[in-house]
Amino acid sequence: MRAEVISVGTELLLGQIVDTDAAYLSRLLPQFGIDLHYRVTVGDNQARLADAIRTALSRADIVFTIGGLGPTADDLTKETVAEVVGDEMFLHEESAERLKAFFAARGIEMPAANLKQALIPTRGRILANPLGTAPGAAFENDGKVVIVLPGPPREFTEMVDSQVVPYLREFVGETAEVIRSRVLRLAGIGESSAAEKVGDLLDGSNPTVAPLAGAGEVHLRITAKAATASQAEEMIDATDARITAILGNVIFGRDDESLEKVVVRMLIERHLTLATAESCTGGLIGNRITDIPGSSETYQAGFVTYANQAKKEILGVDEQLLSEYGAVSEQVARAMAEGARRVSGVDIAISVTGIAGPTGGTDAKPVGLVWMALAAADETIAFEHRFSGNRMDIKLRASQAALNMLRLHLA
């Protein structure tokens, strides 16, 4: 079974609002073994919408339209679908009564234009909309179906969950296949190196393995098709195990496990407290850690020692080190971590000091040079990094490397 999704609305086409509906639907379809091949966005224009529906029906079995079910003159989706599939709609009395009751309850007379919202297909099915005035519809024709859904996200998701899911189950029948996927999240490795290392696995057709560069990290997506969900999961588990055997500790998490989530969990499990001392990252590491609910169990304090004065007075970094080696140096990174650990009385402190740019770089210490350190009871370790990109990239990459340093220390 192949599907295509058509989102309707000029504000979507122009990028003024984000199309969360289409994303929601896209994530649902694999569960029914339905392949989504195209997603199309058109403005509120009847000719172009009709063209998009015709094209979609020529290459897909199930076409979804999202939006354009309102009462105004530029809401034309249902009329256009009916025209393309040659369906004479009729007035659904129950929906018309619901509409009238909706307006009566608000003490307003129903504008005549609203009545068109109660039109439903002759061949097909109405999809009830408990949260709004515009019912959806499934127009069936020639073994294919066009499923017409409202745009407002709350109405959309309710209709998908309560109406479309059972409809699809019936329409698709017993499906030949189910699709499942899993994302492996990597730190401390680039996209092409990761791809090279798991090279052979990238050629597989089922499961497939695809590399993807995310924000400051690389992802590998494993996707499997099988007759049942448990078979698909087994196939994913096997490929996951093969990749894990190759990449090992470079994999820090799966699916929605961010690096900060993993690190906070490890710290709490080990009953360790944490402090941060940040210079060039400016609070980003503390911010990421405190995005995780429950992080207050481990995270005690953070220091953003942006000025040298602050490094000296707040963390007790020796004046001598700053003047001899400079603020961006192994010595100062170590002193910051040790100072933060001492001042806040925690088990582990991490520090970052670097040059985020765009100015402030020299030949010896270019923009992107970052030193970081970790101070624990028994040792202090330090690492040098050279990151590329603009100020925000360097901050993000430095925060990622610092969290990864902490993860590897805890592992």
Add this chain to the structure above:
Amino acid sequence: MRAEVISVGTELLLGQIVDTDAAYLSRLLPQFGIDLHYRVTVGDNQARLADAIRTALSRADIVFTIGGLGPTADDLTKETVAEVVGDEMFLHEESAERLKAFFAARGIEMPAANLKQALIPTRGRILANPLGTAPGAAFENDGKVVIVLPGPPREFTEMVDSQVVPYLREFVGETAEVIRSRVLRLAGIGESSAAEKVGDLLDGSNPTVAPLAGAGEVHLRITAKAATASQAEEMIDATDARITAILGNVIFGRDDESLEKVVVRMLIERHLTLATAESCTGGLIGNRITDIPGSSETYQAGFVTYANQAKKEILGVDEQLLSEYGAVSEQVARAMAEGARRVSGVDIAISVTGIAGPTGGTDAKPVGLVWMALAAADETIAFEHRFSGNRMDIKLRASQAALNMLRLHLA
């Protein structure tokens, strides 16, 4: 001139990442009088991508593709475009050298697969990518053009701004109509209140004024069409002046002026130094301030005093205040700001303490309650807020309110 945008990537098609690139481009095109009629998303599949490009070329003059320029086997966009328009690509020596240098600088040998990124069209133009290894390209054929752009948002926006804008200006030539827009950015007011206050202006057809809720702030977008850019700008200026007369100080900036950018500029202009003391925002305020280049001129130090112990020992908050009023109270917010100002020796310190949730709320102090204070030489002021949303929303809204408190103090 008609355009169509094709976004390439299975992760986009499946809704796993949001297509900010296409939205960025969609907002740009009207400035060149280019109409966007369709946006299409396809997965990493060569046959379907070729089909989408052919369909797009049949109905548009300018086709943009986004994504699929990486070095791996499923990055196929450039090859596919070349095949559809019948262009034999050749190896661009300069780009090949840049690629080799990029890897050499990192001490890694370039994987052979990466060399394909240096292929460029025979008929058309290379679009340089200063921020990445994959150049873009404009494939010209039969009076039409396919503009091939990279997916990573940072590389994409840089290439659009520095390469595509001048290319389009040349390709499109003199257009009959110019569209310009400006965003007024508001703080401390909700979307519906803002819309109500400027109500009459929302009905205009040229310029149009549209309210839009952004991340933690409300925007009003003014859009004008005119024969020339300067006429459009004049129309926008007039509407801007009318809205400013109504909303006044609620407007903190225009277009890309974020609240942190405005605040850092004001502090530097007034030669004032700043420190932050954060509890529930966990470093977010410091992070936002240090996103601004040059912020080190004013920002000296930040304290993330997440634990009560840290509030006492690092900022000198009185044990008595914590036990009598609790960590989330006017008294503790004031003591945190005054402590941060004293410890770091700055002119102004701001503090935030609140309950970001999801747990930790009580009837008296629910999730979303946030106290903030500002300590200056002559006074300390404090404010109470109640924010809704999840943990991240509350952190963001609290940081926005704290920066706005600082802005209004400096105004």
